[in-house]
Amino acid sequence: MNEKRNFIWDDRAPAYLKSGDLAAAIAKQHHRLDIDSITHERWRQLMALMREVDTWADDTGVSAQEVHAGLESFDDFMDLYPALAPQSLGAEAQDRLLRRTDKILKLGSYIADTTSVSRFIILRIAEARESVNLFEDTATQYVREQPEFESGFMPTLRSLGQAATLWDSVIDGWHDTKAGKQSLKLTPEYYIKTTAAMLQQGKLGGKALLHSGPFLHLGIKGALRVVNRIQHGIPDYSNMRLFERKPGAKQ
DSSP, X not given: OOTTOSSOSOTTGGGGHHHHHHHHHIIIIITOOOOOHHHXXXXXXXXXXXXXXXXXXXXXXXXXXXXXXXXXXXXXXXXTOGGGXXXXXXXXXXXXXXXXXXXXXXXXXXXXHOOOHHHHHHHHHHXXXXXXXXXXXXXXXHHHTSHHIIIIIHHHHHHHHHHHHHHHHHHHHHHHHHTXXXXXXXXXXXXXXXXXXXXXXXXXXXXXXXXHHHHHHHXXXXXXXXXXXXXXXXXXXXXXXXXXXXXXXOO
């Protein structure tokens, strides 16, 4: 592997491995699913890979076609995310991952351009839903065929993913607008409606986080991100930049 590829797009990616652990813990403890080791490792690597791809697509000016080609060849990602390599996933699962990523990137472009709060919320929910569906795309047939997977686990995960995405919009809206990633004006309507939608979307999945496993992985992920910021400093894309804003500073 080329040495230049070492989380250069987003140094938060290693902490996102814990998001895969969180999903597996919810599946096991809240929905009593049997998650095999292949699926578990794919989910861990999936969350880290998507964190990198999101930053790569948003912050470097790369086209959606280039992202697709990069994921299709997987040359830059092979050593970091071997469980998601084409030969590990198989042709059918890789095709699902690529098609899903294309949808997510297209929704992202719509989100960046919209000036309607209501449309913004609808698009963000759709983006989150497609992102969560990647868990289904990369699960083994053994996991997908368990009845509770589709009827219980995926709705729970979609609820949590949609709420988390809207929460990110509340927290990151100022930065995204300043960086030109979002055309929508940050009015009181934006914050009121986005927060209300977040609370509504999270109702179904909230109880899943109360088990010991999910709660533990959430805490570990948060700690890892703090340690990462201490080690690497605070880049422009980090939420911790919010704490640097001074009262009365121009926005």
